[in-house]
Amino acid sequence: MTITATQQTELPVDAALRARAGKVIPSGMYGHMNVTLMPAGFPQFYAEGKGNRLWDVDGNEYLDFMCSFGPMISGYANPVVDAAALAQQKRGDALGGPTARMVELAELMVDTVAHADWAMFAKNGTDATSLAVTIARAATGRKKLLKGGTAYHGANAWFNPNPLGSTPEDRANIIDFEFNDLASLEAAAAEAGGDAAAIILSPFRHDAPGSTDQYIVDPAFARGVRALADRIGAVLIMDEVRTGFRLHTGGAWEPLGIEPDLTAFSKAMANGYAISSVVGIDSLRQSAADIFATGSFWYAGAAMAAAIANIGLLTATDTPAQMNRVGQLLRDGLQSQAAAHGFTVFQSGPPAMPFLRFEDDDSLATAAAFTAAAVRRGVLLHPAHNWFLSTAHTEADVAWALERTDDAFAETRTLFG
Amino acid sequence: MTITATQQTELPVDAALRARAGKVIPSGMYGHMNVTLMPAGFPQFYAEGKGNRLWDVDGNEYLDFMCSFGPMISGYANPVVDAAALAQQKRGDALGGPTARMVELAELMVDTVAHADWAMFAKNGTDATSLAVTIARAATGRKKLLKGGTAYHGANAWFNPNPLGSTPEDRANIIDFEFNDLASLEAAAAEAGGDAAAIILSPFRHDAPGSTDQYIVDPAFARGVRALADRIGAVLIMDEVRTGFRLHTGGAWEPLGIEPDLTAFSKAMANGYAISSVVGIDSLRQSAADIFATGSFWYAGAAMAAAIANIGLLTATDTPAQMNRVGQLLRDGLQSQAAAHGFTVFQSGPPAMPFLRFEDDDSLATAAAFTAAAVRRGVLLHPAHNWFLSTAHTEADVAWALERTDDAFAETRTLFG
Numbered sequence: 001m002t003i004t005a006t007q008q009t010e011l012p013v014d015a016a017l018r019a020r021a022g023k024v025i026p027s028g029m030y031g032h033m034n035v036t037l038m039p040a041g042f043p044q045f046y047a048e049g050k051g052n053r054l055w056d057v058d059g060n061e062y063l064d065f066m067c068s069f070g071p072m073i074s075g076y077a078n079p080v081v082d083a084a085a086l087a088q089q090k091r092g093d094a095l096g097g098p099t100a101r102m103v104e105l106a107e108l109m110v111d112t113v114a115h116a117d118w119a120m121f122a123k124n125g126t127d128a129t130s131l132a133v134t135i136a137r138a139a140t141g142r143k144k145l146l147k148g149g150t151a152y153h154g155a156n157a158w159f160n161p162n163p164l165g166s167t168p169e170d171r172a173n174i175i176d177f178e179f180n181d182l183a184s185l186e187a188a189a190a191e192a193g194g195d196a197a198a199i200i201l202s203p204f205r206h207d208a209p210g211s212t213d214q215y216i217v218d219p220a221f222a223r224g225v226r227a228l229a230d231r232i233g234a235v236l237i238m239d240e241v242r243t244g245f246r247l248h249t250g251g252a253w254e255p256l257g258i259e260p261d262l263t264a265f266s267k268a269m270a271n272g273y274a275i276s277s278v279v280g281i282d283s284l285r286q287s288a289a290d291i292f293a294t295g296s297f298w299y300a301g302a303a304m305a306a307a308i309a310n311i312g313l314l315t316a317t318d319t320p321a322q323m324n325r326v327g328q329l330l331r332d333g334l335q336s337q338a339a340a341h342g343f344t345v346f347q348s349g350p351p352a353m354p355f356l357r358f359e360d361d362d363s364l365a366t367a368a369a370f371t372a373a374a375v376r377r378g379v380l381l382h383p384a385h386n387w388f389l390s391t392a393h394t395e396a397d398v399a400w401a402l403e404r405t406d407d408a409f410a411e412t413r414t415l416f417g
Numbered sequence: 418m419t420i421t422a423t424q425q426t427e428l429p430v431d432a433a434l435r436a437r438a439g440k441v442i443p444s445g446m447y448g449h450m451n452v453t454l455m456p457a458g459f460p461q462f463y464a465e466g467k468g469n470r471l472w473d474v475d476g477n478e479y480l481d482f483m484c485s486f487g488p489m490i491s492g493y494a495n496p497v498v499d500a501a502a503l504a505q506q507k508r509g510d511a512l513g514g515p516t517a518r519m520v521e522l523a524e525l526m527v528d529t530v531a532h533a534d535w536a537m538f539a540k541n542g543t544d545a546t547s548l549a550v551t552i553a554r555a556a557t558g559r560k561k562l563l564k565g566g567t568a569y570h571g572a573n574a575w576f577n578p579n580p581l582g583s584t585p586e587d588r589a590n591i592i593d594f595e596f597n598d599l600a601s602l603e604a605a606a607a608e609a610g611g612d613a614a615a616i617i618l619s620p621f622r623h624d625a626p627g628s629t630d631q632y633i634v635d636p637a638f639a640r641g642v643r644a645l646a647d648r649i650g651a652v653l654i655m656d657e658v659r660t661g662f663r664l665h666t667g668g669a670w671e672p673l674g675i676e677p678d679l680t681a682f683s684k685a686m687a688n689g690y691a692i693s694s695v696v697g698i699d700s701l702r703q704s705a706a707d708i709f710a711t712g713s714f715w716y717a718g719a720a721m722a723a724a725i726a727n728i729g730l731l732t733a734t735d736t737p738a739q740m741n742r743v744g745q746l747l748r749d750g751l752q753s754q755a756a757a758h759g760f761t762v763f764q765s766g767p768p769a770m771p772f773l774r775f776e777d778d779d780s781l782a783t784a785a786a787f788t789a790a791a792v793r794r795g796v797l798l799h800p801a802h803n804w805f806l807s808t809a810h811t812e813a814d815v816a817w818a819l820e821r822t823d824d825a826f827a828e829t830r831t832l833f834g
Contacts, residue, residue, distance in 0.1 A: 024523035031711025094689035106441035138582035162709035165551035272511035274714035292579035294448025297691035
């Protein structure tokens with residue numbers, strides 16, 4: 001095995017932009033797209049995206065398996081989605097009120113998502129999870145939220161993983177449980193007494209960032225969650241902000257025959273255009289109407305036109321099956337390569353949203369070295385967050401990636417002896 | 418005075434869309450763009466916007482003084498803003514990370530807003546006010562927020578005007594004061610004891626919807642707010658989500674020589690593209706870096722390109738002066754017409770964000786009749802919310818509008834004897 005010349009070793013334009021950003025953006029960047037804690041080689045700034053490829057501001061090309069952390073699902077600059085958005089943008093985006101696209105998109109969500117009888121739209125995933133919680137509290141007249149202990153359900157004061165700047169009161173009504181652990185959920189429900197407004201969870205455990213495996217849901221747990229929610233009169237909220245349209249277009253637990261009461265969608269709905277949605281069952285319709293819910297850009301038409309076009313693409317064929325099939329090829333290839341290079345890796349989560357962990361790598365040092373070696377060779381992965389497949393990823397792309405990850409494993413082996 | 422034929426009396430396409438929406442959207446529509454409580458004649462759904470004109474889905478044309486409740490400031494479908502957004506969209510919007518537009522826009526905000534040393538970007542105005550509050554709490558280690566009693570600062574559980582679905586804990590740390598009433602602010606500060614994290618207020622009192630006048634800030638109150646914040650060590654947060662770039666591009670209190678510590682912007686930043694921003698002083702930079710702040714679409718480039726182009730347009734000339742001058746013409750004309758038709762009206766707020774109230778009209782019945790008569794004649798106003806001027810509104814447009822509002826006053830007079 002020879003290690004090929006790395007694609008990029010210096011990112012001078014990126015470095016210049018980082019220096020400028022350091023003066024006018026706190027710590028130079030914030031949130032999940034801040035790469036200051038990532039290994040060297042990860043670009044901070046990007047110039048272009050097309051299909052499954054990204055180009056950084058220095059002109060380096062990447063086969064991208066992060067999909068903007070989820071929003072990209074039909075390929076960057078998808079011509080069908082972009083044409084729909086542009087046609088609407090030219091007629092009007094934020095107008096004096098909503099456009100007909102809002103009705104059409106609500107009808108499409110109701111047609112697409114099995115449990116949905118109605119839909120509302122906002123901008124952030126956090127808007128959708130927050131609306132869902134508010135609707136649940138309005139409907140039940142209760143306060144407590146049962147939530148996975150380390151699960152991420154949004155960037156607001158209730159949910160976000162860093163309490164700095166929030167108050168104890170903001171988090172006073174959260175009771176934690178463990179995913180796939182019905183006993184812990186029962187204990188949380190008992191702690192809530194009669195005051196459990198909602199159970200909120202993701203369709204599988206995808207806590208990030210970190211070094212912990214993802215857990216596919218145990219069907220018995222899923223059935224138990226539904227039964228418990230019914231028994232205690234709590235609203236079951238499914239947070240599909242990260243998973244939506246990648247696992248099952250009708251809802252992630254649809255194959256299990258289990259329907260939540262409310263679902264929050266966002267990231268992949270419109271292939272990158274900013275939109276989110278909460279959909280729900282008929283008995284929660286009035287509470288959804290009664291709460292205060294609005295935003296300046298929530299009614300704008302272009303992102304809705306994009307969502308209609310994108311969901312049309314995603315439901316025309318069984319695109320989740322396609323993404324999972326291609327993701328499984330990547331997974332199988334990485335597993336073989338890791339073993340060949342003497343690494344034990346654990347891969348978890350749905351193949352369309354893969355996560356790879358090295359054995360005995362709580363510090364993520366090995367993951368950092370491997371993904372840094374990969375990104376320098378033009379394959380964009382992440383050391384501490386699940387990756388994402390899209391419909392723009394083909395078998396040929398996986399083969400292209402695996403040629404380079406093989407070299408990345410080899411380089412990582414040289415670093416770890 | 419003859420009453421001309423009304424422009425529109427029936428909205429059949431709108432009615433059909435409302436019927437469809439009633440099945441798939443809670444109560445058919447939600448939030449500030451829900452017109453179910455508005456007088457007949459206000460369309461719910463719009464098809465197109467160009468300059469200062471809107472067309473509803475039935476093809477009726479309106480001279481629009483609502484500007485999408487603020488976002489439109491440079492004319493619908495402004496060619497300069499749209500070209501900038503489209504050029505960026507074609508290269509990439511939501512990519513693997515931010516584009517160079519994010520640095521350029523942060524630099525532009527720092528150059529444009531007098532007190533700004535740094536900038537962060539999000540999607541909703543609520544995101545920006547929430548980030549500001551979080552930064553203030555992180556910086557001070559305190560909890561309490563001093564807030565105008567009926568002021569609107571966002572749609573989240575802390576701020577929104579309807580507590581349904583929020584918890585008492587969500588609002589436990591809010592202490593109210595009255596705008597332009599320094600004694601009430603002093604009392605609120607005393608109630609907070611040493612625990613006041615922030616004072617949050619808008620640059621003038623623009624509570625809505627309702628029948629209460631807007632109050633321009635008393636300079637002595639503004640100076641007192643700044644002095645009190647300094648004295649008690651609270652962060653002064655200016656909510657310019659509604660006012661930003663319409664009053665003074667360098668910050669609304671800039672003409673008074675008073676600078677806040679943090680300012681939230683959103684609506685008009687990008688002429689309708691979804692973006693918001695919090696900007697702040699250097700001493701709050703580290704707290705801004707330390708809090709958890711992120712969103713899937715917060716780094717996307719197209720809305721940032723639109724904001725750069727739009728702010729460029731707004732700062733090339735003294736556009737607030739232009740909007741206020743044209744707004745004053747509208748105000749003067751309406752005042753004369755109202756008197757001629759035997760109505761006493763009170764007009765308040767900056768002329769670029771006018772509010773008109775009829776005497777003895779707490780029920781808003783007269784305002785409803787007048788604005789309904791106006792909208793049927795093609796002039797889009799609002800009975801219970803301030804209106805908005807844009808740079809696309811000219812003296813000729815005001816003359817066109819006043820021809821129709823004269824008839825609208827006449828019709829209103831026939832209804833109220």
